Amino acid sequence: MSKAKENRAPVSQQSHKIEKPADPNSIGANITIEINEKKVSVPLGTTILDACRQNQVHIPTLCHHEDLCIAGVCRVCAVEVEGMRTLQAACAFPITAQMKIKTSTERVRKARRHIIDLLLSEHHGECYACVRNRNCELRNLAAEYGVDGFTFGHREKKMHEIDRSSYSVLRDMDKCVLCRRCVRTCIDLQEVGVLEAIGRGNQTRISTFMDKPLSEVICINCGQCINRCPTGALFTNDPSDDIWRAIDDPTKHVVIQTAPSPRAAICEEFGMEAGTSLTQELNTALRRIGFDKVFDTNYTADLTIMEEGTELLLRLKKALVDKDPDVKLPQFTSCSPGWVKFIEHFYPDCLDYLSTAKSPQQMFGALTKTFYAQEYNIDPKDIVTVAVMPCSAKKFECNRPEMTSSGYKDVDYGLTTRELATMIKEAGIFLPEMPKTGFDDPFGEASGAGLIFGATGGVMEAALRTAYEIVTGREVPFENLNITPCRGFEGIKQASVKLEGCVPDWSFLEGAELKFVVAHGTANARAVMEMFKRGELNDVQFIEIMGCPGGCIGGGGQPIPTSPEIRQKRAEAIYAEDESLPLRKSHENPHVKYLYEKFLPEGPCGHKSHELLHTHYTKRGSFIV
Amino acid sequence: MEIGIEKTARRGFVLFTDYAQGSAIKKAIEVGRENVLFEVRDSKLKGRGGAGFPTSTKWMITAAATAEKKYIVCNADEGEPGTFKDRVLLLEYPSIVFDGMVIAGYTIGAEYGILYLRAEYTYMYTALLDYLDNMRKNNLLGKDIQGKAGFNFDIEIRLGSGAYVCGEETALIESLEGQRGEPRNRPPYPVNTGYMGFPTVVNNVETLASIPHIVLKGGEWFRNHGTDKSTGSKLFSVSGDCDRPGVYELPWGISIRELLDIVGAQNTKAVQVGGASGVCIPKSQFHRKLAYEDAATGGSIMVFNESRDMLKVLHNFMDFFVEESCGQCTPCRVGNERLLEGVEKLINGNFTFSFIRNLKELGYTMQAASKCGLGQSSPNAFLSILENFSDEIYQSKGGSHV
Amino acid sequence: MLVYEKNELVSEIESLTIKHGDTRDALIPILQEMQAKYHGISDFAQQEIARRLSIHPVEVYSVISFYSFLSAKTLGRNVVRLCKTISCDLAGKNDIVNAIERELGIKFGETTKDKRITLEYTNCxxxxxxxxxxxVNERVYGKLTPEKAVAIINEIK
Structure with missing residues (x-):
């Protein structure tokens, strides 16, 4: 698929390649235009939309999304440009010459109103019973333009069955407004290629290959399409009714684990600015809802580091000491279920390079129904495990047939940040008001290393903090343990650490340079895999891949909307929380040490941990039957 | 060219005249590209597809561009209902079309020409390929054409696959690139960023067919035909209720009534000028002139006599647009469907005047806010038929429902 | 689909990519030749074409579904496309429709049981x-009368 990128995306749906001047202060770099009779200066090539936004002129949009290329299909952003016969789409019009723009003439207002009316005429909106009730962009537009009736009619009957085939992503095409954000997300942003516009004219629809159900095509369940859908046409498979039932059932012992990314983002569901972690408030709320125990997924993130880090060191030892020619290096991380399904579909021959360590969610489930059940003397059949995740693919992951190493379904339900917020509201709780409480034992204490799993580069940083110290006996040589080369939203990051002064056990690594690569979003993952297949990554030992842009904080189960800015704030919240914790390294987690002493005496990657904490993968391939 | 289709080129004084193959190419090489460009500009030739953009402007922008490759695309995706002039040109006068392409290539510095032939005209494909082969043999295509060192140009024929919207130039380019034929955002325009990102001139068959005669006889000669703003001749594809349907070459500026007399139309109630995307003109306006400045048309003239029900005609047109819209932008995809529903309501007599008024307003929005020419022109028939035939429509369909 | 049928499709598509190239702009010419030869482009063929051109299968399907002369379903060996646009409509299209439908015993949009003919409407x-x-396939017939239309249809093999 290496050629895919250059050949594929329709030019009509790409942004214009207007070359912006290198020096923004050079002559001709800026251009003076008039917006609503006010003179403003903008850089050459700026779109009308951006120019207006920079000058506090609001233009409504629907098909436009900051993460995606320009489409110009909904036409809601129509504006008048003096001298042009027709209205222009502000989102798609680059300013290359002097022009006079009017954004609120009678013609513009009427056109926008008409377009909204037209969209509503095709939209089977049951707004009061829609998951996107509170943050539907179509609904907001209708309110903004004072739509108070269905001028051009309204679709009363459902025309399409909801596609409920997937464990993760559901599609209700009656609510689709054909903005094609999901198409641009699936094909351009993630390069998965499941959703496309099918048909022509009034038969146009968004669909899959041969209109098959989502479970039968190569969907990786990343849910990025959901995050960018303006309406309720795409949504997650919500298990909250089953969870309520379990909570209400006195014979069930319901435990919940919370991942760091939902904790850093759930504030947005309660009207707060992005970037406030409500970890401890959430603990209280979950107890009030009725969960019997509230655990911290970061605990098994620490455990993942122990297992995955040990696995890496063992592979290195095999390669360097035993000179085993078959050892699979570099080792790829396996925490992100979207990425795992991606590699199973598109690079099935490379599965041996994936770490066999389960994701923190699944390690958690396996331990809850074994170690925890044993320690607290609870019959595992009565335990219901719920995982709060930023992720829609986690729902698919917990339903994988191999995820039953406890003898039961290890994790019963994957719950997204959005779904949990609804449960909290349903329970009559306003989250930000909650008093702060801690997590429950035995999975209550976790390190900052486990916490930063939420952002791209986090797993790498956590692993380095531990691996470096195991090998050299010293802390990683970065100020305050902040391994900055791992951080940031650059698509593909490469860096290295030199191992010097190794302890005797690891002396074979003396002087070696540990090279690593970090990528996020499956488009970047694809690029990394192509580099790998071309042999460009032969000297790299460890590669971290997260399926979603920005890592888990940008996951498909996170609050809507999403944008680079919002993801940045969530990441900052996570890094700040890490720095505030006394415990920053996974191997120093006393509860993890206790687990190994008490339950997994052979240590990381021992026999029992292989049974409980490691998994295998399926060569799915990309052929659709 | 023998295909088994009746020849219907009728009358003519520019395109439908004798032409010696290659003569204009030789002349063009002799006078040089600047002079060709000057003559084309002097002729005031405008795009014959219907939009009427000055041909020389397109050519000058592309000629001035510096690019590794340039393309000249001949748009033979003639899909407008009631238009068949390209069929006649390609079947009966291919020499002027292809010579026009060669001259265009010479003038703008393009080495590649593409004829985008609509799928419905596949029957011409083999014959046209033979024709091009013949041109190669005569050194009218290929390397160093007619001995002019460095003048290389060749033509490839690409077939469409049955989509009206591909007649829109950016949709056509998308289709050539292997995509759905969905129009692009403009700017950038094809003359800057066209096929494969290279500067591309997309010209209608008839536009290119005019070029050899302009080169041979001069821009001034061409300009002396027609009106000030609509120079030269125009091919009118005439169909419907008349005795002699076919393609007529007539000077721009001829009145509708004159044309009706020529084609032998009696008891005419209405004339649809410009195909489904054009306007419907009632008897009271038959004095109007066919020209860019009055009743503009890509050449489609459909004649309806007194026995025809204008609502049924309109229903057919709207049905066409609902199917042929590319489905990309809201005003066109949904708007046409709503207009069709409106027509059905009118036919059933199940409408309110306020609803029809809303639909008319919607029509204006579609004209203004659609992404491409298809959506911008699709409400024309709706608006003009409702405007010009309201008596007929409301009388027969009972104003009593108001 | 049988293995030898798949193998045949694979080698056919390979030779088409040699003829037209393996870039995206070769997609439509390849689809057109496949349509002509196999009367439809099966999901196996679509995926093989996608693989050859390094694009997603859904993009191939998307393109096929856009153009009315391409089809993901297998049509009859011969496709009859009757023009339904206004001039032909006024000239008596409906009489032709009735005559052909009666003669073949199928409606427009359907294919005869023996896969001989698919009837479709088309625009201008x-x-x-x-x-x-x-x-009829690539050939065009004008000035039809019900009698003439049926005669043409009966001659199709």
Whole structure:
């Protein structure tokens, strides 16, 4: 698929390649235009939309999304440009010459109103019973333009069955407004290629290959399409009714684990600015809802580091000491279920390079129904495990047939940040008001290393903090343990650490340079895999891949909307929380040490941990039957 | 060219005249590209597809561009209902079309020409390929054409696959690139960023067919035909209720009534000028002139006599647009469907005047806010038929429902 | 689909990519030749084409579904496309429809049981001066009468 990128995306749906001047202060770099009779200066090539936004002129949009290329299909952003016969789409019009723009003439207002009316005429909106009730962009537009009736009619009957085939992503095409954000997300942003516009004219629809159900095509369940859908046409498979039932059932012992990314983002569901972690408030709320125990997924993130880090060191030892020619290096991380399904579909021959360590969610489930059940003397059949995740693919992951190493379904339900917020509201709780409480034992204490799993580069940083110290006996040589080369939203990051002064056990690594690569979003993952297949990554030992842009904080189960800015704030919240914790390294987690002493005496990657904490993968391939 | 289709080129004084193959190419090489460009500009030739953009402007922008490759695309995706002039040109006068392409290539510095032939005209494909082969043999295509060192140009024929919207130039380019034929955002325009990102001139068959005669006889000669703003001749594809349907070459500026007399139309109630995307003109306006400045048309003239029900005609047109819209932008995809529903309501007599008024307003929005020419022109028939035939429509369909 | 059928498709598509290239702009010419030869582009063929051109299968399906002369379903060996646009409509298209439907015992949009003929409507064929008109595979017939249309259809093998 290496050629895919250059050949594929329709030019009509790409942004214009207007070359912006290198020096923004050079002559001709800026251009003076008039917006609503006010003179403003903008850089050459700026779109009308951006120019207006920079000058506090609001233009409504629907098909436009900051993460995606320009489409110009909904036409809601129509504006008048003096001298042009027709209205222009502000989102798609680059300013290359002097022009006079009017954004609120009678013609513009009427056109926008008409377009909204037209969209509503095709939209089977049951707004009061829609998951996107509170943050539907179509609904907001209708309110903004004072739509108070269905001028051009309204679709009363459902025309399409909801596609409920997937464990993760559901599609209700009656609510689709054909903005094609999901198409641009699936094909351009993630390069998965499941959703496309099918048909022509009034038969146009968004669909899959041969209109098959989502479970039968190569969907990786990343849910990025959901995050960018303006309406309720795409949504997650919500298990909250089953969870309520379990909570209400006195014979069930319901435990919940919370991942760091939902904790850093759930504030947005309660009207707060992005970037406030409500970890401890959430603990209280979950107890009030009725969960019997509230655990911290970061605990098994620490455990993942122990297992995955040990696995890496063992592979290195095999390669360097035993000179085993078959050892699979570099080792790829396996925490992100979207990425795992991606590699199973598109690079099935490379599965041996994936770490066999389960994701923190699944390690958690396996331990809850074994170690925890044993320690607290609870019959595992009565335990219901719920995982709060930023992720829609986690729902698919917990339903994988191999995820039953406890003898039961290890994790019963994957719950997204959005779904949990609804449960909290349903329970009559306003989250930000909650008093702060801690997590429950035995999975209550976790390190900052486990916490930063939420952002791209986090797993790498956590692993380095531990691996470096195991090998050299010293802390990683970065100020305050902040391994900055791992951080940031650059698509593909490469860096290295030199191992010097190794302890005797690891002396074979003396002087070696540990090279690593970090990528996020499956488009970047694809690029990394192509580099790998071309042999460009032969000297790299460890590669971290997260399926979603920005890592888990940008996951498909996170609050809507999403944008680079919002993801940045969530990441900052996570890094700040890490720095505030006394415990920053996974191997120093006393509860993890206790687990190994008490339950997994052979240590990381021992026999029992292989049974409980490691998994295998399926060569799915990309052929659709 | 023998295909088994009746020849219907009728009358003519520019395109439908004798032409010696290659003569204009030789002349063009002799006078040089600047002079060709000057003559084309002097002729005031405008795009014959219907939009009427000055041909020389397109050519000058592309000629001035510096690019590794340039393309000249001949748009033979003639899909407008009631238009068949390209069929006649390609079947009966291919020499002027292809010579026009060669001259265009010479003038703008393009080495590649593409004829985008609509799928419905596949029957011409083999014959046209033979024709091009013949041109190669005569050194009218290929390397160093007619001995002019460095003048290389060749033509490839690409077939469409049955989509009206591909007649829109950016949709056509998308289709050539292997995509759905969905129009692009403009700017950038094809003359800057066209096929494969290279500067591309997309010209209608008839536009290119005019070029050899302009080169041979001069821009001034061409300009002396027609009106000030609509120079030269125009091919009118005439169909419907008349005795002699076919393609007529007539000077721009001829009145509708004159044309009706020529084609032998009696008891005419209405004339649809410009195909489904054009306007419907009632008897009271038959004095109007066919020209860019009055009743503009890509050449489609459909004649309806007194026995025809204008609502049924309109229903057919709207049905066409609902199917042929590319489905990309809201005003066109949904708007046409709503207009069709409106027509059905009118036919059933199940409408309110306020609803029809809303639909008319919607029509204006579609004209203004659609992404491409298809959506911008699709409400024309709706608006003009409702405007010009309201008596007929409301009388027969009972104003009593108001 | 049988293995030898798949193998045949694979080698056919390979030779088409040699002929037209393996870039995206080769997609439509390849699809057109596949359509002509196999009367439809099966999901296996679509995926093989996608693999060859390094694009997603859904993009191939998307393109096929856009153009009315391409089809993901297998049509009959011969496709009859009757023009339904206004000039042909006024010239008596409906009489032709009735005659053909009665003769073949199928409706427009359907295929005969023996896969001999698929009937479809199409928009303007560019034969407005000679309507009603229809297209049989690549050939176009104008000035149809019900009798003439049926005679043409009965001659199709």
């Amino acid at each position: 064929l560019g034969m407005c001066d000679q309507g009603p008109a229809m297209m």
